[in-house]
Amino acid sequence: MYSSIRRKWEKILKYKRDGVLLTQICDAIKGRTIYRVSGILMRLRGKVQEQYEKKRGLDFSAPLPGMYAAEGERRDYWPSEKKYVQRALAELDFHNKLNFLDVGCGKGYVLYLAAAYPFARIAGIEYSEDVFSILKRNMAQLRRTDIALFNADARDFDAYGEYDVIYFFNPFGEKIMSDVIESILNQMRKEKEYTIIYYNPVCADLILQTGIFKLVRDLPIARGCKIHIYRGKR
Numbered sequence: 623m624y625s626s627i628r629r630k631w632e633k634i635l636k637y638k639r640d641g642v643l644l645t646q647i648c649d650a651i652k653g654r655t656i657y658r659v660s661g662i663l664m665r666l667r668g669k670v671q672e673q674y675e676k677k678r679g680l681d682f683s684a685p686l687p688g689m690y691a692a693e694g695e696r697r698d699y700w701p702s703e704k705k706y707v708q709r710a711l712a713e714l715d716f717h718n719k720l721n722f723l724d725v726g727c728g729k730g731y732v733l734y735l736a737a738a739y740p741f742a743r744i745a746g747i748e749y750s751e752d753v754f755s756i757l758k759r760n761m762a763q764l765r766r767t768d769i770a771l772f773n774a775d776a777r778d779f780d781a782y783g784e785y786d787v788i789y790f791f792n793p794f795g796e797k798i799m800s801d802v803i804e805s806i807l808n809q810m811r812k813e814k815e816y817t818i819i820y821y822n823p824v825c826a827d828l829i830l831q832t833g834i835f836k837l838v839r840d841l842p843i844a845r846g847c848k849i850h851i852y853r854g855k856r
């Protein structure tokens with residue numbers, strides 16, 4: 623009798639295990655489907671945006687896959703998303719005069735969005751000559767002669783100290799990022815507060831390890847990405 627009860631009990635346990643497994647498989651498929659569908663929607667929206675820009679003589683959104691940046695790093699050009707940039711910029715206190723710098727500014731979409739805010743000064747650094755020529759064309763088309771553009775490697779930039787808000791959209795990997803952070807630290811002015819906005823913060827640890835910058839906002843955005851906002855002063 624005992625053995626038949628044990629057999630039944632084991633059968634129940636097996637169904638329970640299989641049920642859990644089945645639920646997990648369904649959840650995984652559901653998650654992957656949502657991820658894929660959101661990717662397709664994102665690309666569709668990008669195409670519509672590209673056409674809209676083309677009509678106005680602009681090009682911010684056409685992606686440029688497989689470019690080579692400094693150190694032979696393979697990077698894809700992809701602009702930040704408007705609503706997330708706006709969400710991050712809404713965290714700034716414009717009672718003080720703020721200078722804004724986009725490090726790896728690409729074709730200038732974030733510079734264009736930043737121009738709608740009362741920044742005292744806006745600038746961008748872009749490494750790729752090809753992207754830089756599109757950036758210049760876009761800014762000329764928008765008649766934004768007030769935005770400073772630097773065709774340079776972010777590691778060689780020597781005016782980080784002049785800016786208050788430094789923006790990154792995952793422009794490079796750890797090696798370059800650690801050099802750039804070191805440059806920022808060396809150029810920071812005493813007692814001045816700096817804000818770093820980091821969209822898709824793959825090298826977040828490098829910023830926290832400085833001991834100077836503290837994470838003040840962790841904003842979730844689409845597809846499991848985030849925007850981090852750090853503040854720090856020397």
Ligand SMILES: C[S@@+](CC[C@H](N)C(=O)[O-])C[C@H]1O[C@@H](n2cnc3c(N)ncnc32)[C@H](O)[C@@H]1O
Binds near residue numbers: 698700702727774
């Ligand atoms: C993902 S795109 C972001 C463009 C723009 N910031 C935005 O959010 O729309 C990153 C850009 O960083 C540039 N980049 C990569 N390495 C760089 C470096 N060492 N110095 C300056 N720019 C760099 C790439 O050429 C690319 O245009």
